[in-house]
Amino acid sequence: MKQNQSREELVKGIWRDNPVFAQVLGMCPMLAVTNSAINAVAMGMATFFVLVGSSFLVSTFRHLIPKQVRISCFIIIIATFVTIADYTLLAVVPALHKELGAFIPLIVANCLILGRQEAFASRHPTKLAVLDAVGMASGFLLALLSLGAVREILGDGALFGIRLFGENFEPWVIMILPPGGFLTLGVILLFFNWFKTKKDEFLEDVAAAQRSEG
Amino acid sequence: MDNLLWIFISALLVNNFVLAYFLGLCPFLGVSNSLETSARLGLATTFVMLVTAVCAWLLNTYVLVYAPYLRLICFIVVIASTVQFIEMLIKKLSPALFRAMGIFLPLITTNCAILGLAIFATNRGYGFWEGIVYALGAGIGFTLALVLLAGLREESELSDIPKLIQGTAMNLIIAGILSMAFMGFAGLFSHT
Amino acid sequence: MNAPGRQAPVSSLRLVMTLAIAGLLSGVAIIAIYESTLPTITANKARELREAVFKVLPGVEQMQALVYRDGELVAVEAPEKDEPVVYGGYDQSGEFAGYAIPAQGPGFQDTIALIYGYKPGEKMVVGMEVLESRETPGLGDKIYKDADFVGAFRALAVEPEIIAVKKGTRTQPNQIDAITGATISSKAVVRIINEAHAAWSEQLEEGQ
Secondary structure (H helix, E strand, C coil): CHHHHHHHHHHHCCCCCCCCCCCCCCHHHHHHCCCCHHHHHHHHHHHHHHHHHHHHHHHHCCCCCCHHHHHHHHHHHHHHHHHHHHHHHHHHCHHHHHHHHHHCHHHHHCHHHHHHHHHCHHHCCHHHHHHHHHHHHHHHHHHHHHHHHHHHHHHHCEECCEECCCCCCCCCHHHHCHHHHHHHHHHHHHHHHHHHHHHHHHHHHHHHHHHHHC | CHHHHHHHHHHHHHCCCCCCCCCCHHHHHHCCCCHHHHHHHHHHHHHHHHHHHHHHHHHHHHCCCCCHHHHHHHHHHHHHHHHHHHHHHHHHHCHHHHHHHHHHHHHHHCCHHHHHHHHHHHHCCCCHHHHHHHHHHHHHHHHHHHHHHHHHHHHHCCCCCCHHHCCHHHHHHHHHHHHHHHHCCCCCCCCC | CCCCCCCCCCCHHHHHHHHHHHHHHHHHHHHHHHHHHHHHHHHHHHHHHHHHHHHHCCCEEEEEEEEEECCEEEECCCCCCCCCCEEEEEECCCCEEEEEEEEEEECCCCEEEEEEEEECCCCEEEEEEEEECCCCCCCCCHHHHCHHHHHHCCCEECCCCCEEECCCCCCCCCEEECCCCCHHHHHHHHHHHHHHHHHHHHHHHHHC
16 A cells, blocks of 8 residues: 555656646746757756755655744745756756756746645655655656657757758747747647546546446 | 837837746736736736835845855845735735735735746846836736736637637637737837 | 644744744855855856857957956956956967957847957958847847858958848948848847947057
């Protein structure tokens, strides 16, 4: 049973409760930096680091933090991790940091991170909290990557900077511009909704079949 | 003067916070279902942005010169507490104004548009007046985007839309089309 | 479900202490990371600048930051904040070769920041490099991706001021072919250089 629960906490963030597709959280960085796959991955990794780090600290010290000041404490912890991520990226990959620009500090304002602290990490033991954070962050990274890949392929005819099509490909420039972000996410959400509806119908059918058999 | 005008127009239309920078999307998608609420939220945001610009300028000029690494934490803490203080002040002084925009104030503080404003203004090295003008442009631009989307959504409620696309998916697509329309403003200042 | 903290009332002293400790620890962590990355970051920035200067001034191997104070150009280690600065470039034998001048202004989307090489004797621009821009990918970004356009700045007269003309109609040394499909961005680059030249030319003459 215990094993099951751990796995459940890890897996749910990736698809069923995917922070972007199912919960529509953390949209600002989501759309702003996904004009290429590499930017999307960098942003996803930074968010991963911040989310897992803060979840670990928050759940470890959850009994020491008084309820009245918990939000302030969470924000201080998150902001510290973001600052660390910011300076590390600036030192290690300055070119990428320039592309992401002001959107790295804005990870602080990503409602996904504060939301996980309040809803999960501050109420669960460390191990579960970290698993939950890893799951959610992976789901976020996956969402960023799929959006970034779609936009880069259509808008630039490349993936991770590698050309995919011949010379005659006319890039669909609008996709790497802001409108493309809105449109791509809109279409992906549409697909996600459609998939969920289909799955629910399928489950109902199965349940109905079982009932009639029994 | 020319420069201030460019900053204002740029923040208002060309680089609209919502439609070009994707900032403040949560209220943009969450609240914008009625025109009146949108307008009030926009007003409150513009107000908080002005406060933020002043705070950011004070911090940049007097504190962060000595400790640039504390920028992020300082911005968050100072902006949040100032807004809270002003909220209490408004509640005391003008209950009518508080009813109009007070309930939004705590919500807005954690909005990425506010933090984004402080960070962008700092990165571009804006001074006091430039910061104020930038905040004004960004705030009005935010309101504009919000009101436009709310208007379109009110219209769309009367039409027959497939159930699958209703909700966030459709709002995003509407926002995409709006964003495309706003791209037409690019280059306003480059013609000489 | 155990709620965070205890239900019993907590003294305000404890609240303040918690926040203070959290703040203190976060401060220590941030200062540690800042101090440990600062050397790399400074070195990266200096290298970027040096590479840009060497690129816009061909044949240059040394540079010196110069600012205009009290009617003359003075060499400085680091310019003060917001102080306009140019970089003097010197070739292998230490001979003065030209200035690299950073400049910026509004482009199609957002501010374009660039640096250009300038030889005061010949009144010629000898190179241009875009440092920062958010021009439209595929169109406006040709101002740094289009080899013909960037190449045209290797020999371009700045007096009388540079004029962007329709592609293929260049006849004068101070004219440059605008990029098809990115006319506004090309004109923005030209205007930024013209404005910077107007601001600096006299000061650079005096500094000779």
